[in-house]
Amino acid sequence: xxxxxxxxxxxxxxxDRGSAIIELSQLAFNDGKVTSVxxxxxxxxxxxxxxxxxxxxxxxxxxxxxxxxxxxxxVFGKSVHGIxxxxxxxxxxxxxxxxxxxxxxxxxxxxxxxxxxxxxxxDEKFVERLKKANDKSDIxxxxxxxxxx
Amino acid sequence: MKIVAVTAxxxxxxxxxxxxxxxxxxxxxxxxxxxxxxxxxxxxENKISKKEVDEADLVIFAADVAVKEESRFKDKPIYKVExxxxxxxxxxxxxxxxxxxxx
Numbered sequence: 001x002x003x004x005x006x007x008x009x010x011x012x013x014x015x016d017r018g019s020a021i022i023e024l025s026q027l028a029f030n031d032g033k034v035t036s037v038x039x040x041x042x043x044x045x046x047x048x049x050x051x052x053x054x055x056x057x058x059x060x061x062x063x064x065x066x067x068x069x070x071x072x073x074x075v076f077g078k079s080v081h082g083i084x085x086x087x088x089x090x091x092x093x094x095x096x097x098x099x100x101x102x103x104x105x106x107x108x109x110x111x112x113x114x115x116x117x118x119x120x121x122x123d124e125k126f127v128e129r130l131k132k133a134n135d136k137s138d139i140x141x142x143x144x145x146x147x148x149x
Numbered sequence: 150m151k152i153v154a155v156t157a158x159x160x161x162x163x164x165x166x167x168x169x170x171x172x173x174x175x176x177x178x179x180x181x182x183x184x185x186x187x188x189x190x191x192x193x194e195n196k197i198s199k200k201e202v203d204e205a206d207l208v209i210f211a212a213d214v215a216v217k218e219e220s221r222f223k224d225k226p227i228y229k230v231e232x233x234x235x236x237x238x239x240x241x242x243x244x245x246x247x248x249x250x251x252x
Contacts, residue, residue: 047159047160050159051213051233053163055237061163063162065160089237106190111162111190111191112191114162114163114190115162115166115189115191118162118163118165118166118170119166122167122170122171122174122236123170
């Protein structure tokens with residue numbers, strides 16, 4: 001599975017962008033999705049440097065492509081206090097999708113899911129649903145709506 | 150107006166698709182026809198044909214990396230912008246793109 005309950009946190013402890021990425025990457029490591037937090041985080045930070053993944057509307061989608069990723073994954077994090085992300089609209093981030101992609105042997109269906117998720121994030125209703133979710137199952141249910149053509 | 154657009158970004162997993170979705174929604178709201186080709190990690194999807202280029206009034210590139218097969222569009226007015234601009238305000242991108250036709 002590209003996401004599961006172990007890859008969701010509804011109460012991020014991190015107060016800044018860097019520690020949020022590390023905290024979410026740690027969940028991926030604990031669930032066996034990445035082999036090294038350091039290596040994966042490095043690829044995510046590299047990507048953040050190009051330009052921010054804070055796409056506005058309280059959403060950030062940090063992502064990295066790395067050998068440390070065993071299979072494509074989505075890690076979801078929600079921050080109660082909001083995290084400064086240098087967002088396009090200047091607002092703090094409430095929901096974070098950390099996406100990980102392996103360097104080799106990428107599964108096409110997984111990529112398709114990630115692309116559909118990105119599209120869905122432009123959908124106001126979908127985003128509201130995620131922001132209001134207060135249970136991990138709410139998040140999984142919302143994400144299960146992503147259909148693959 | 151008939152618009153064709155291409156979106157692309159460095160990793161090709163997020164901004165490419167968000168920008169495509171944003172442009173499609175904005176074009177619809179503004180009453181224009183649009184076809185958006187995504188050049189992402191999956192490869193090229195929803196590819197714009199020669200015929201569609203010929204029929205288009207305008208081309209938009211919302212891309213942070215070089216657009217593949219750019220020569221397809223060489224005889225058309227092209228408006229180039231960063232992918233994130235389309236995500237932030239796709240309506241403004243389309244409106245600005247249309248302005249190049251008036252020049």
